[in-house]
Amino acid sequence: MPGVDHCLQEAMAIPGAVGASIVDYTTGFPVATTGAAPNNDHEAAAAGTADVVQAATTRSLYVSALPHDLLEDLIITTAGGYHLLRPVQTDFDSRLVLYLWLDRVQGNLAVARRRMQTLADELVAT
Amino acid sequence: MTTLRTAAPSRLLTQVTGERQTGTLVVGGHPGGAVYVLEGRVIYAESPAAPGVGELLTASGRLAGRTWQNALDLGTSTARVGRLLVEQGHLTQGELELCVLGATYDAAYFALSAPEAPIDFLPGATHWLGPVAHIDPGAITREVRRRVRLLDEIFPDARVDTAPVIPVPRLPRERVPITALQWELLINADGQRTPADLALLLGKAGYATIQELRRMAALGLLELPEVRAVEAPELVRLPRARGTAVNIKRPVIRADDAPTVPVLKPGEAPPTVPVVSGARAAVPAPPPPPPPPSLPEAPPPAEPPRNSLSPPRLARRKPGAKLPKEVAGEPPPPVHPGTDEVLLKRIRTALRALR
Numbered sequence: 001m002p003g004v005d006h007c008l009q010e011a012m013a014i015p016g017a018v019g020a021s022i023v024d025y026t027t028g029f030p031v032a033t034t035g036a037a038p039n040n041d042h043e044a045a046a047a048g049t050a051d052v053v054q055a056a057t058t059r060s061l062y063v064s065a066l067p068h069d070l071l072e073d074l075i076i077t078t079a080g081g082y083h084l085l086r087p088v089q090t091d092f093d094s095r096l097v098l099y100l101w102l103d104r105v106q107g108n109l110a111v112a113r114r115r116m117q118t119l120a121d122e123l124v125a126t
Numbered sequence: 127m128t129t130l131r132t133a134a135p136s137r138l139l140t141q142v143t144g145e146r147q148t149g150t151l152v153v154g155g156h157p158g159g160a161v162y163v164l165e166g167r168v169i170y171a172e173s174p175a176a177p178g179v180g181e182l183l184t185a186s187g188r189l190a191g192r193t194w195q196n197a198l199d200l201g202t203s204t205a206r207v208g209r210l211l212v213e214q215g216h217l218t219q220g221e222l223e224l225c226v227l228g229a230t231y232d233a234a235y236f237a238l239s240a241p242e243a244p245i246d247f248l249p250g251a252t253h254w255l256g257p258v259a260h261i262d263p264g265a266i267t268r269e270v271r272r273r274v275r276l277l278d279e280i281f282p283d284a285r286v287d288t289a290p291v292i293p294v295p296r297l298p299r300e301r302v303p304i305t306a307l308q309w310e311l312l313i314n315a316d317g318q319r320t321p322a323d324l325a326l327l328l329g330k331a332g333y334a335t336i337q338e339l340r341r342m343a344a345l346g347l348l349e350l351p352e353v354r355a356v357e358a359p360e361l362v363r364l365p366r367a368r369g370t371a372v373n374i375k376r377p378v379i380r381a382d383d384a385p386t387v388p389v390l391k392p393g394e395a396p397p398t399v400p401v402v403s404g405a406r407a408a409v410p411a412p413p414p415p416p417p418p419p420s421l422p423e424a425p426p427p428a429e430p431p432r433n434s435l436s437p438p439r440l441a442r443r444k445p446g447a448k449l450p451k452e453v454a455g456e457p458p459p460p461v462h463p464g465t466d467e468v469l470l471k472r473i474r475t476a477l478r479a480l481r
Contacts, residue, residue, distance in 0.1 A: 003219040004227075024228070026334050027276065029269055031227050043268075058305050090221060091188035093177075093330045094228050123220035 007123045008034040011100050014115045016107025018081065019100075021046060022088070025053040026095045038101065049099050052076070053085060073113065080104050086116045090124050098123075131245060135161075135238045136267040138245050143167070143263040150251040151237075152479060154244035156288070157322065159237030160479040162253040167260040170226065170253045173236035174475045175322040176332035179208075179229050179255060181471065185329025189216060202254040209256055226258040231269060232331045238270045273333060280337065281344035285351040287336045291315035291324060298346035308338050312347070323468045 002010075004022060011020035012035055019035035021042055028050030033042040056074055057063050063071045074085040082102040090096065098120050102112055135153045139161060142151065146166035153159050159173030172178050180198075183189040193216055201207035208226065211217045217225075277287075293312050304312070310328055319327070325335040342348050 004223045007220060022224075024231070026331075026337060027231075027269070027273055029231065029272075031224070031231075058303070088224070090224060092182045092186040092221075092225055093328075093334070094224060095334065096224060096228075123224070124218060 002122050004032045004123070005034075007098075007119055008032055010119055011098070011116070014100065014102070014107075014112050016082075016103040016105075016112070017100060018103055021049075021099045023049045023053075023097050023099055024095060025050040025087075025097050031096065036101070045099075049085060049097065053087070053097050073116065075109065075113070077109075078104070082107055082109055082112065084109075084112055084116055086120045088120045088123055132242055133245050134241060135243055135245055136270060138247065139163075139168075139238065139263055140267060142247055147247075147249060148252070149247055149249040150253075152246040152248060153237045153240070154246075155240055157236045158243065158479070159233050161234060161237055161266075162251075163263070164252065164257050164260070166263070168230065168234070168263050168266055169257045169260060170255055171230045171233035171237055171266075172253075172475060172479060173233040173332070174472050174479070175236040175325070176229065176233040177326050177329055178233070178475060179225050181326060182225055182229060182329055182331075183217075185327075188221075198254070201256070205252055205254050206256040207254050208258045222258055226255065227261070228331060230259060230261060231266065232333050234266050235270050235273050235333050238267065239274050277337065277340055281340040283340075283343065283350065286339050286343045286348065287321055289351045290318050290320050291339060292317050292349040293342075294347055294349055302345060302347065305338065307334065308342055308347075311335065311338060311342070319468075322472070326468050326471050 008020050008022070011017060017035065019033070019037050019042075021033040021037070022031045023029065023046040024031055028047035030042045030046040037045040038048075039045070052074060053071075057071055063069065070089075071087055073087075076083040076085075081104045084098075084100040084102065086098045086100075088094070088096040088098055098116060100112060100116055102109070135151070139151055142149065143163055143166045148164050149162075151161040151163065153161070157173050157175035159171060159176070161168060162170040177185065180194050184191050184194050189211075193211075197207050197210045197214070197216070201210040208222055212219050212222055277284075291311065293315055307330060310330070311324055314324055314327060321335050321339055322332060324330075325332040328335075339348065343350065
């Protein structure tokens with residue numbers, strides 16, 4: 001039975017993972033966290049995550065260019081790392097995104113992205 | 127042993143969780159709510175203004191109403207409704223946890239954001255859902271404060287959170303981008319539903335609903351409460367009586383009841399009340415001639431009714447008895463579908479909070 005904590009443990013098992021969390025992107029609140037966060041502040045990181053997701057979903061036109069063309073993931077690269085954001089699609093009303101911070105040298109973006117997809121699906125799949 | 131007093135809900139929560147107590151913190155007032163504590167950790171919260179786990183799961187169609195009811199029937203007495211749903215394969219553990227976490231933070235905002243409210247702590251009382259999430263009470267009170275601040279940053283007018291939602295009839299600008307949730311709120315706002323009604327009806331989180339409403343208010347898409355009362359009274363749709371009740375002041379016009387326009391004897395001063403029903407009456411004219419004998423289709427005058435126009439005296443009825451047929455002739459006004467359901471849900475949530 002993969003619960004929220006199990007999902008985050010699995011995320012931390014992805015090669016190069018530094019920290020992971022599940023963020024409510026309407027309020028910018030970390031529902032669950034594990035590992036490190038930028039500046040060691042999960043709550044501030046979550047607030048920033050929410051801003052980025054809001055910008056992509058409501059303030060840009062990338063997402064809504066075609067009907068049902070929903071956001072799949074967001075990837076932000078910095079000199080030191082990768083930041084992956086993947087919305088968790090639940091049937092009931094929620095606005096959650098899975099966030100993973102990867103080390104740039106040890107992490108593999110393609111692998112991490114596929115694993116994140118599996119994790120987000122498994123979390124809510126019956 | 128209970129302690130009924132008026133205090134800051136979040137402070138009392140910090141106190142009882144600091145003592146690692148188990149029980150239920152019941153918060154009165156509007157909207158109020160309840161926060162369930164197990165050995166110093168928050169396991170659940172509910173409020174009439176926030177859809178609970180059951181409403182979220184059934185309103186979205188994730189669970190059939192019957193499935194949810196079965197789990198309630200089986201698990202309520204032993205407080206393991208949540209576990210049952212997962213064991214029976216209706217939900218994954220992840221879904222249940224995320225749903226409970228979302229509903230708890232949502233209801234905690236409504237229960238704990240009031241600076242002062244009548245509070246009761248019921249030691250030992252637990253929730254039928256059972257412990258699914260164990261949340262640090264400090265995280266909850268911090269998040270509640272943050273959410274209050276976030277709303278005020280969007281649009282600092284708390285009346286938007288509780289007043290019936292009324293979209294403006296004309297947009298204040300040429301183009302307005304609207305999110306999916308805003309659209310759902312707009313098309314379901316009928317002028318009577320409050321934000322809490324809409325949240326329950328649509329199965330959306332109460333806080334997310336308020337957040338979108340404040341954004342729309344900031345864009346000028348909603349009528350603000352003080353505008354409704356003073357400048358645009360014709361936009362207010364007062365709740366109408368239901369069932370067979372009729373407006374007792376409604377004049378019953380019969381064929382033999384002519385004249386329907388008050389007759390003024392020559393020499394009598396015309397009524398000082400402004401009459402809006404007839405164009406003639408507005409003009410300061412000689413005393414109006416006696417009306418023609420048959421005028422049943424003339425609109426009833428706006429001045430206070432007298433004599434034949436006054437409501438018929440009715441015999442005293444037993445409580446609950448229906449009005450006589452000739453009085454209750456008007457068909458019952460259309461009742462909005464969904465209103466009853468929302469009301470029942472709110473009553474149920476309130477009763478549950480009292481348990």
